[in-house]
Amino acid sequence: MHADSVPLDARPAVGAGQAVCSAGELRPGQMLPVLADGRDVVVIRTPDGGLHGLEDRCLHCGRRLSHGRLHVAVTATDVGRYEEEQGRFVIKCSGDGYEYDVATGTTLFDSARSVTRVAVREADGAIFVGAPAA
Amino acid sequence: MTAITVDPATSAAPRRGPVFIDTDVHERVDTTSLLPYLAPVWHKYITDYRWVPDRVLPYSQPTAGGLDRLDSLLPDGRPGGSDLGWLTSQLLDEYNVEYAILTGWLNASAFAEGWMEFKTALMSAVNDYQAEHWLEKEPRLCGSVHVNAWDTEGSVREIDRMAAHPGFVQVMLYVGDQPFGHPRYHPIFEAAARHGLVVGIHHSENSPVSMGFGRYFAEWHTLVPQVFMSQMGSLIFNGVFDKYPDLKVNMIEGGFSYVPHFMWHADQQYRQLRHEVPWVKRLPSQIIRDQIRFATQPIEEFTAEQLETLIGQMESDELVCFSTDYPHWDFDSPLEALPPDLNADLAQKIFYDNARALYQRLPAATRVATQGDRR
Numbered sequence: 001m002h003a004d005s006v007p008l009d010a011r012p013a014v015g016a017g018q019a020v021c022s023a024g025e026l027r028p029g030q031m032l033p034v035l036a037d038g039r040d041v042v043v044i045r046t047p048d049g050g051l052h053g054l055e056d057r058c059l060h061c062g063r064r065l066s067h068g069r070l071h072v073a074v075t076a077t078d079v080g081r082y083e084e085e086q087g088r089f090v091i092k093c094s095g096d097g098y099e100y101d102v103a104t105g106t107t108l109f110d111s112a113r114s115v116t117r118v119a120v121r122e123a124d125g126a127i128f129v130g131a132p133a134a
Numbered sequence: 135m136t137a138i139t140v141d142p143a144t145s146a147a148p149r150r151g152p153v154f155i156d157t158d159v160h161e162r163v164d165t166t167s168l169l170p171y172l173a174p175v176w177h178k179y180i181t182d183y184r185w186v187p188d189r190v191l192p193y194s195q196p197t198a199g200g201l202d203r204l205d206s207l208l209p210d211g212r213p214g215g216s217d218l219g220w221l222t223s224q225l226l227d228e229y230n231v232e233y234a235i236l237t238g239w240l241n242a243s244a245f246a247e248g249w250m251e252f253k254t255a256l257m258s259a260v261n262d263y264q265a266e267h268w269l270e271k272e273p274r275l276c277g278s279v280h281v282n283a284w285d286t287e288g289s290v291r292e293i294d295r296m297a298a299h300p301g302f303v304q305v306m307l308y309v310g311d312q313p314f315g316h317p318r319y320h321p322i323f324e325a326a327a328r329h330g331l332v333v334g335i336h337h338s339e340n341s342p343v344s345m346g347f348g349r350y351f352a353e354w355h356t357l358v359p360q361v362f363m364s365q366m367g368s369l370i371f372n373g374v375f376d377k378y379p380d381l382k383v384n385m386i387e388g389g390f391s392y393v394p395h396f397m398w399h400a401d402q403q404y405r406q407l408r409h410e411v412p413w414v415k416r417l418p419s420q421i422i423r424d425q426i427r428f429a430t431q432p433i434e435e436f437t438a439e440q441l442e443t444l445i446g447q448m449e450s451d452e453l454v455c456f457s458t459d460y461p462h463w464d465f466d467s468p469l470e471a472l473p474p475d476l477n478a479d480l481a482q483k484i485f486y487d488n489a490r491a492l493y494q495r496l497p498a499a500t501r502v503a504t505q506g507d508r509r
């Protein structure tokens with residue numbers, strides 16, 4: 001269920017507190033765009049099983065983050081030493097490539113810029129989207 | 135060497151203009167004067183084999199005095215900047231110079247790579263000569279440690295050696311055709327930062343612009359800011375400033391009007407491509423504001439409004455330091471280079487405060503620096 005495989009008009013549209021899919025439908029490494037209570041949200045299942053929700057709109061030109069790619073974050077402790085940050089995942093926007101930490105919504109180029117986090121939870125075998133996280 | 139006698143009537147005239155720190159003054163030494171500072175093994179290359187410094191510029195500097203201001207040429211035929219008395223009269227005593235930072239003429243970093251041993255020895259001789267004949271004779275002069283960047287180990291040794299002399303405030307790298315961000319040069323930046331020495335990056339006649347030298351001097355000289363943009367891109371994206379957060383770099387003889395463009399463009403690249411250069415931890419514009427400064431010369435003929443707008447676009451009034459480039463032909467006079475109605479606080483920062491903050495090894499202030507009369 002990669003985001004690219006979900007036509008926009010096929011996005012699940014749910015009201016507050018309603019399940020968007022069953023837990024098994026969103027597998028590790030997948031993203032699901034949903035219209036939750038009139039709000040565009042991307043629900044993210046990271047490869048390590050973590051579940052995150054972000055507003056599905058890039059700060060740059062407003063593309064859907066759910067159309068981007070989910071990667072392990074890349075860092076370096078010295079010039080030329082590429083390292084993957086285990087346990088930290090980013091969405092790289094399909095446009096000019098802004099990177100967002102999926103757990104915080106913060107861009108990797110400027111810690112002062114973030115997209116809004118949205119609370120998501122898994123319960124009773126389903127995934128629910130709630131209000132924007134504090 | 136013949137000393138030039140300066141007319142006392144001239145030297146006693148009151149100094150003119152604002153108190154300032156001059157961040158680009160070229161003293162000059164001919165290679166035969168360096169012989170006492172070179173091991174005998176090198177002498178014959180200068181005395182018999184007539185070694186001359188690399189110069190790849192395919193034209194002359196087509197001005198009345200060539201590279202130098204015509205009135206800076208000495209009556210005995212030597213080039214401008216060759217004589218302390220003459221330099222004192224035309225610059226230090228003519229204007230309100232508190233300190234002038236010497237930037238030299240002979241710098242092997244802008245030569246081709248070969249014969250490193252000789253060129254490294256030559257840089258040591260230049261530094262010893264500079265200390266004895268300039269710095270120790272005139273307290274208003276501050277020195278630059280010249281190094282041969284091709285020889286990284288030799289450069290670090292030279293920086294460590296000369297840092298013991300309190301007159302040196304800077305390490306000098308002239309630009310040839312190599313970008314200095316490459317990791318091979320990093321130990322030079324480490325050594326400079328460790329000693330509190332600024333790294334001055336200075337343009338040279340051996341710096342091509344992006345498509346070579348062009349057919350005409352005017353073409354090449356117009357595009358000199360490209361060289362500085364290349365160096366900034368190289369230093370920033372090769373992580374030099376992240377690796378050495380105490381490092382300060384002064385970009386000398388390229389002006390500064392290209393800086394807002396570079397900041398905007400580099401920030402955009404970083405926002406889009408950070409994952410390729412993950413050792414870079416700040417937006418390039420922030421790195422510049424934290425760690426890079428710009429000597430003014432050759433400043434364009436701005437109106438006050440244009441200059442204030444430009445500084446506003448840089449989002450800091452602490453990045454630009456005044457320089458004359460004495461004795462070169464496009465010398466900028468402190469009486470005329472800045473628009474007369476420029477905001478006084480900004481003028482004070484450009485003439486004095488910014489260089490004082492940059493050069494940590496400058497001696498304490500000798501006078502209260504004020505804007506004063508700029509005419």
Ligand code: FES
Pocket residue numbers: 058059060061062063093094095096097098
């Ligand atoms: S819309 Fe996301 S980077 Fe341009």
